[in-house]
Amino acid sequence: MVERPLALTQGDPAGIGPDIAISAWLKRKDLGLHPFVYIGDPEALAARARLLGEEIQIRETDAQDAWKHFDQALPILPVAIGSVIAPGRPHIVAARSIISSIENAVSLTMQGITAAVVTNPIAKSVLYEAGFKFPGHTEFLADLAQRATGKDCRPVMMLAGPKLRAIPVTIHIPLADVPRRLTADAIIETCSIAYHDLRYRFNIASPRIAVAGLNPHAGEDGAMGTEDRDVIAPAIEQVRARGINAFGPLPADTMFHDDARSRYDVAVCMYHDQALIPAKALGFDDSVNVTLGLPFIRTSPDHGTAFSLAGTGIARDTSLIAALRLASRLAAHEAQQN
Numbered sequence: 001m002v003e004r005p006l007a008l009t010q011g012d013p014a015g016i017g018p019d020i021a022i023s024a025w026l027k028r029k030d031l032g033l034h035p036f037v038y039i040g041d042p043e044a045l046a047a048r049a050r051l052l053g054e055e056i057q058i059r060e061t062d063a064q065d066a067w068k069h070f071d072q073a074l075p076i077l078p079v080a081i082g083s084v085i086a087p088g089r090p091h092i093v094a095a096r097s098i099i100s101s102i103e104n105a106v107s108l109t110m111q112g113i114t115a116a117v118v119t120n121p122i123a124k125s126v127l128y129e130a131g132f133k134f135p136g137h138t139e140f141l142a143d144l145a146q147r148a149t150g151k152d153c154r155p156v157m158m159l160a161g162p163k164l165r166a167i168p169v170t171i172h173i174p175l176a177d178v179p180r181r182l183t184a185d186a187i188i189e190t191c192s193i194a195y196h197d198l199r200y201r202f203n204i205a206s207p208r209i210a211v212a213g214l215n216p217h218a219g220e221d222g223a224m225g226t227e228d229r230d231v232i233a234p235a236i237e238q239v240r241a242r243g244i245n246a247f248g249p250l251p252a253d254t255m256f257h258d259d260a261r262s263r264y265d266v267a268v269c270m271y272h273d274q275a276l277i278p279a280k281a282l283g284f285d286d287s288v289n290v291t292l293g294l295p296f297i298r299t300s301p302d303h304g305t306a307f308s309l310a311g312t313g314i315a316r317d318t319s320l321i322a323a324l325r326l327a328s329r330l331a332a333h334e335a336q337q338n
């Protein structure tokens with residue numbers, strides 16, 4: 001078997017990405033972590049290690065050789081920023097390096113040199129200022145995949161933790177646009193991709209999909225909104241007609257308590273916060289953001305850049321470690337299938 005490291009992006013170097021990458025690498029032996037190659041600016045990473053008081057070896061390498069260095073040194077594939085970025089002070093001068101890091105990780109993974117993409121958090125508003133056209137990683141990764149394969153790619157965001165897996169059908173859009181963008185096609189495609197990836201990537205033989213309503217009480221028969229009755233319920237019927245065990249629309253306020261969660265493998269929700277609030281409330285420290293529907297594996301911690309914690313030593317590495325572990329598990333499963 002080829003020993004392929006995970007490709008870990010730097011994210012926004014003013015955020016906690018470098019801190020948690022260093023922290024995870026320091027725990028590599030205790031936790032038996034799958035080797036990773038950090039793709040980012042070596043100076044910025046070394047400066048962060050010094051600030052945190054960690055004396056670590058950082059080794060510049062290409063991805064192919066990262067595996068052999070991982071025991072002794074934190075392997076880094078250099079993508080220079082060309083400027084000093086202070087912790088907690090994001091700057092658009094880093095945008096090119098942040099984006100390049102993601103592009104490199106995807107390219108290496110699609111070539112089979114790295115086993116999966118694990119992304120550190122980016123500050124979307126900073127990248128927008130620099131002209132980045134995508135709402136977040138999820139949409140950017142799908143675009144990169146589409147450009148590489150020439151095939152349409154609908155990305156599906158899933159937050160996966162020990163207590164809950166949750167998917168938003170609409171992702172990074174204003175709440176006011178949700179009803180208009182919530183089409184039967186979007187719900188059907190999301191449920192179908194969730195079913196496929198839970199089955200073939202997560203090895204769940206017959207995934208049970210609970211679909212949330214949009215309105216209070218799932219619309220109360222149309223009295224509190226009509227989308228549940230007119231869009232979501234017919235979409236679920238079509239999903240079921242494909243042989244998928246999907247049910248709903250369920251009132252969203254009562255589908256996340258312990259007993260309700262035991263009845264499904266994933267909750268398909270109608271908008272970002274409907275999925276991410278329960279996911280982060282139930283498992284902020286150990287949930288992972290996974291993108292389904294891509295031709296490669298991508299995981300990420302569930303949190304953002306947490307600028308105020310950068311360089312303080314306070315940031316917890318647990319969600320990144322969960323993301324590295326999940327990427328490794330999915331990659332091992334994928335290798336077994338091929």
Ligand SMILES: NC(=O)C1=CN([C@@H]2O[C@H](COP(=O)(O)OP(=O)(O)OC[C@H]3O[C@@H](n4cnc5c(N)ncnc54)[C@H](O)[C@@H]3O)[C@@H](O)[C@H]2O)C=CC1
Nearest residue numbers: 120121122123124125300302303304305306309314315316
């Ligand atoms: N995958 C990604 O690239 C993501 C990026 N973001 C971006 O992050 C930026 C900041 O977003 P926020 O909403 O403030 O979310 P955030 O997750 O960065 O911070 C929310 C709260 O949690 C704390 N926190 C976050 N991670 C932590 C950790 N590892 N250990 C200890 N405490 C932690 C922060 O200090 C803050 O109090 C935004 O620009 C957003 O776009 C947000 C979520 C995911």
Ligand SMILES: NCC(=O)COP(=O)(O)O
Nearest residue numbers: 136137138139276289300
């Ligand atoms: N709130 C989740 C989030 O913003 C992560 O988005 P992405 O950058 O992984 O697309």
